[in-house]
Amino acid sequence: MIVVPCPYCGPRNSVDLRNCGEVVPRPDPSTASLSEWRTYLYLRENPAGWITETWYCRSGCRRYFTIERNTATNEIRDSEAS
Amino acid sequence: MARHAYKYSAGKLLKHGLTHGDWPRMWRRPERRDSYDVVIIGGGLHGLATAYYLAKDHGITNVAVLDKGYLGGGGSGRNTAIVRSNYLTPDGVAFYDRSLDLYNTMSADLNLNIMFSRRGHLTLAHTDSALRTMNWRAEVNKLQGIDSSVIGPDEVKRLAPSLDVSPDTRYPILGALHHPPGGVVRHDAVVWGYARAADHLGVHMLQETEVIDIVCEGGNGRDGKGPGGKVTGVRTNRGDISTPVVVNCTAGWASLISNMAGVPLAITTHPLQAAVTEPCKVFLPTVVVSGSLHVYVSQTDRGELVFGASVDPVGTYRVNGTLEFTEELAGHVLELMPGISKMRLLRQWSGLCDMTPDYSPIMGFTPVEGYLVDVGWGTYGFKAGPVAGETLAETIATGRTADLIAPFTIDRFTEGDLVGEKGAAAVGH
Numbered sequence: 001m002i003v004v005p006c007p008y009c010g011p012r013n014s015v016d017l018r019n020c021g022e023v024v025p026r027p028d029p030s031t032a033s034l035s036e037w038r039t040y041l042y043l044r045e046n047p048a049g050w051i052t053e054t055w056y057c058r059s060g061c062r063r064y065f066t067i068e069r070n071t072a073t074n075e076i077r078d079s080e081a082s
Numbered sequence: 083m084a085r086h087a088y089k090y091s092a093g094k095l096l097k098h099g100l101t102h103g104d105w106p107r108m109w110r111r112p113e114r115r116d117s118y119d120v121v122i123i124g125g126g127l128h129g130l131a132t133a134y135y136l137a138k139d140h141g142i143t144n145v146a147v148l149d150k151g152y153l154g155g156g157g158s159g160r161n162t163a164i165v166r167s168n169y170l171t172p173d174g175v176a177f178y179d180r181s182l183d184l185y186n187t188m189s190a191d192l193n194l195n196i197m198f199s200r201r202g203h204l205t206l207a208h209t210d211s212a213l214r215t216m217n218w219r220a221e222v223n224k225l226q227g228i229d230s231s232v233i234g235p236d237e238v239k240r241l242a243p244s245l246d247v248s249p250d251t252r253y254p255i256l257g258a259l260h261h262p263p264g265g266v267v268r269h270d271a272v273v274w275g276y277a278r279a280a281d282h283l284g285v286h287m288l289q290e291t292e293v294i295d296i297v298c299e300g301g302n303g304r305d306g307k308g309p310g311g312k313v314t315g316v317r318t319n320r321g322d323i324s325t326p327v328v329v330n331c332t333a334g335w336a337s338l339i340s341n342m343a344g345v346p347l348a349i350t351t352h353p354l355q356a357a358v359t360e361p362c363k364v365f366l367p368t369v370v371v372s373g374s375l376h377v378y379v380s381q382t383d384r385g386e387l388v389f390g391a392s393v394d395p396v397g398t399y400r401v402n403g404t405l406e407f408t409e410e411l412a413g414h415v416l417e418l419m420p421g422i423s424k425m426r427l428l429r430q431w432s433g434l435c436d437m438t439p440d441y442s443p444i445m446g447f448t449p450v451e452g453y454l455v456d457v458g459w460g461t462y463g464f465k466a467g468p469v470a471g472e473t474l475a476e477t478i479a480t481g482r483t484a485d486l487i488a489p490f491t492i493d494r495f496t497e498g499d500l501v502g503e504k505g506a507a508a509v510g511h
Contacts, residue, residue: 071397
């Protein structure tokens with residue numbers, strides 16, 4: 001079980017939330033080239049280590065927030081509202 | 083380079099049985115050379131199959147297969163050993179059907195019994211829309227000559243009497259996609275068979291040899307890596323090896339290895355959990371899969387029920403079992419087969435699945451010359467092992483992407499030309 005600290009609802013089991021994956025900077029759709037846009041859509045760093053990721057608190061406050069999680073250990077640090 | 087092969091036969095079995103003589107080792111532990119024509123990273127089914135077909139079909143025997151652990155210790159030994167070819171897209175069907183052909187003759191080809199049990203494969207439909215997809219798949223399959231058809235609940239009950247096909251369950255069984263050529267294979271035997279055959283042809287399998295870096299030159303990234311560059315060798319925990327061709331045949335660590343060559347992948351890594359029950363008398367004659375209930379079940383020759391699920395929803399490299407999985411799995415299996423409620427789970431394990439956005443692998447050449455990939459095998463790597471090895475070997479030997487893997491090249495993501503196998507593979511299998 002991964003305990004995810006929701007900034008509004010407190011610590012919750014990860015099954016109560018939806019993991020939205022690594023945060024990838026979103027290019028401006030009006031100026032991005034096709035290849036930039038597809039890189040944003042599909043390519044991921046996928047490291048075995050610390051990532052910044054988005055969660056959706058689907059059965060709680062229904063808000064999105066980002067945290068840092070270590071994908072090798074599932075240790076979590078530093079949650080901030082966004 | 084080929085060594086005299088020690089053939090297994092009924093006569094040898096009898097002789098060893100009577101004399102209790104030792105069997106020769108299936109493969110050597112060779113001395114590492116400083117350079118190879120091809121270095122394959124990952125000593126699992128895919129890496130070993132690629133090495134075997136390079137040597138057998140193309141005469142390229144100066145090949146090393148590196149593994150940071152032991153042969154077949156990753157996904158090759160953790161999957162649920164199901165093979166089938168009833169996919170949704172024509173590309174997928176043609177590819178997986180070739181694999182099934184290779185599995186059919188593998189015991190004879192590799193002189194090792196891989197225990198292929200061609201027992202048939204049922205994909206259950208619990209909703210009208212699922213039934214519609216099953217009909218779609220059946221028609222795509224039939225068009226390509228695959229034995230695949232949609233059957234009703236009565237026929238499902240006849241094929242698998244333990245299933246509850248009554249209409250008053252939460253997820254009633256409305257029908258199923260029946261695929262008689264599907265079945266299960268002893269997955270370890272496939273790894274051993276390829277390793278032994280590749281060894282006989284002169285391939286070096288270097289175990290406990292971890293790749294630390296891929297050495298490149300001329301690329302536009304850090305240390306000459308990245309697009310435009312070319313591979314000159316690999317750095318391992320046991321020393322450097324120079325080679326013009328490096329093949330990434332890893333699962334779970336595909337992104338990490340690929341980043342060493344400066345080639346980012348459209349992959350996220352998720353664990354997939356599976357479990358097995360205590361053995362009991364054989365009662366389940368086919369493989370049963372339910373996409374809606376995220377579960378697939380088959381019974382081994384020893385009588386254990388093997389359960390698999392879909393991938394965990396959170397991407398991670400940690401392969402812990404979770405209570406949520408066990409509860410959900412037990413609940414879903416009992417929806418299908420209420421009669422086994424007294425059975426106990428024996429053990430639970432998980433393996434890493436590299437998921438791509440279109441549920442299809444990434445194979446072949448990359449923007450870095452001499453660096454090839456065979457990755458992104460999600461939940462379908464085992465059934466594809468033989469054909470992946472065969473087509474990748476052809477690609478390496480001829481320098482031209484083999485026809486069967488043309489839809490799976492890495493540039494489909496930048497070209498926006500995804501495969502769309504999602505309908506058939508949204509549940510692990």
